[in-house]
Amino acid sequence: MSFINGTSLTPASFILNGIPGLEEVHLWISFPLCTMYSIAITGNFGLIYLIYSEEALHRPMYIFLALLSFTDVLMCTSTLPNTLCILWFNLKEIDFKACLAQMFFVHTFTGMESGVLMLMALDRYMAICYPLRYTTILTNAVIAKAGLLTFLRGVVLVIPFTFLTRHLPYCRGNVIPHTYCDHMSVAKISCGNVRINAIYGLMVALLIGGFDILCITISYTMILRAVVSLSSADAQQKAFSTCTAHICAIVITYVPAFFTFFTHRFGGHTIPPHIHIIMANLYLLMPPTMNPIVYGVKTKQIQKSVIRFLLKGKDNSHKI
Numbered sequence: 001m002s003f004i005n006g007t008s009l010t011p012a013s014f015i016l017n018g019i020p021g022l023e024e025v026h027l028w029i030s031f032p033l034c035t036m037y038s039i040a041i042t043g044n045f046g047l048i049y050l051i052y053s054e055e056a057l058h059r060p061m062y063i064f065l066a067l068l069s070f071t072d073v074l075m076c077t078s079t080l081p082n083t084l085c086i087l088w089f090n091l092k093e094i095d096f097k098a099c100l101a102q103m104f105f106v107h108t109f110t111g112m113e114s115g116v117l118m119l120m121a122l123d124r125y126m127a128i129c130y131p132l133r134y135t136t137i138l139t140n141a142v143i144a145k146a147g148l149l150t151f152l153r154g155v156v157l158v159i160p161f162t163f164l165t166r167h168l169p170y171c172r173g174n175v176i177p178h179t180y181c182d183h184m185s186v187a188k189i190s191c192g193n194v195r196i197n198a199i200y201g202l203m204v205a206l207l208i209g210g211f212d213i214l215c216i217t218i219s220y221t222m223i224l225r226a227v228v229s230l231s232s233a234d235a236q237q238k239a240f241s242t243c244t245a246h247i248c249a250i251v252i253t254y255v256p257a258f259f260t261f262f263t264h265r266f267g268g269h270t271i272p273p274h275i276h277i278i279m280a281n282l283y284l285l286m287p288p289t290m291n292p293i294v295y296g297v298k299t300k301q302i303q304k305s306v307i308r309f310l311l312k313g314k315d316n317s318h319k320i
Helices: 023-053 060-077 080-087 095-131 142-164 183-187 195-228 232-266 273-298 300-318
Strands: 015-016 094-095
Touching: 015 095, 023 060, 023 080, 023 273, 023 300, 060 080, 060 095, 060 142, 060 273, 080 142, 094 095, 095 142, 095 183, 095 195, 095 232, 095 273, 142 183, 142 195, 183 195, 195 232, 232 273, 273 300
Parallel strands: none
Antiparallel strands: 015 094
16 A cells, blocks of 8 residues: 555545445446446436526426435535446545545535535525515526525535545555445545544534525425415325426435434444445436436426427427
8 A cells, every 4th residue: 555745644545445345246337327327427417408498397396306406416426426436447546635535425425415405495485485576576586696605615514524534544454345435434444533524514504404404494394384275186286296306306215314314323233334335326316216206207388398399399300
């Protein structure tokens, strides 16, 4: 193992060991991961293009959805290409600084994902509880500022991860039993005191995930009160239907996220490492894969726009 600046504490590179215990089936595991990644990239870029090209989708709800799709692409792309290189070609070595960069992007984009879901809950609250003021309050400028603040929140809170991890001593070795550089996975191979890392990681989870879940819960509590007060059953069903896709996206995102977070800190000795690592990969891959499908199935306006777009393309091909 080589070291930076000739020291014995900071390795020049790490070895990402893939999925411990399942080395013989790495190739087979790679196929579903590659398929999901392909669906995620195609689906999210397709959704972004559809929202951009269809004027009927130039509304706050769909602009937030485009922001979610863009975040999904960045989130899964921060790890999956490197993971596939490990599983396909056994290319396990990653530069120390590249590992820190990957750690930064992974946690920044997962924080951004949570923040966008929170903004989408607020969007549904405004649309249902204040329908007459909805488009005047959520202007494009307000949406852009909200998205930028959500991104900056993640950057500011995640940057300390890289500094804390960079200054840890790594005298036990440089092999990380994972497919990508996660904060606690890297910190755990250090021979130093990682209590500050663990405490700060928990604090960031509460500041981002805890705050976002609180806002989502409050938003949907207010939405539920507003919907129940409607006199017409059809109006209630229509109001609830606009939230169905978003609720599915919340479940798809937060269930694997909670599993990964809590097993890292409290279930390390009871859950097999390969289960934890597979779930950690699905945590970054499931939302980008499923969100375009869920919104395509559950949102009638997107379905109509897809049909209109396909018919337009068919007409153009006949003219040629």
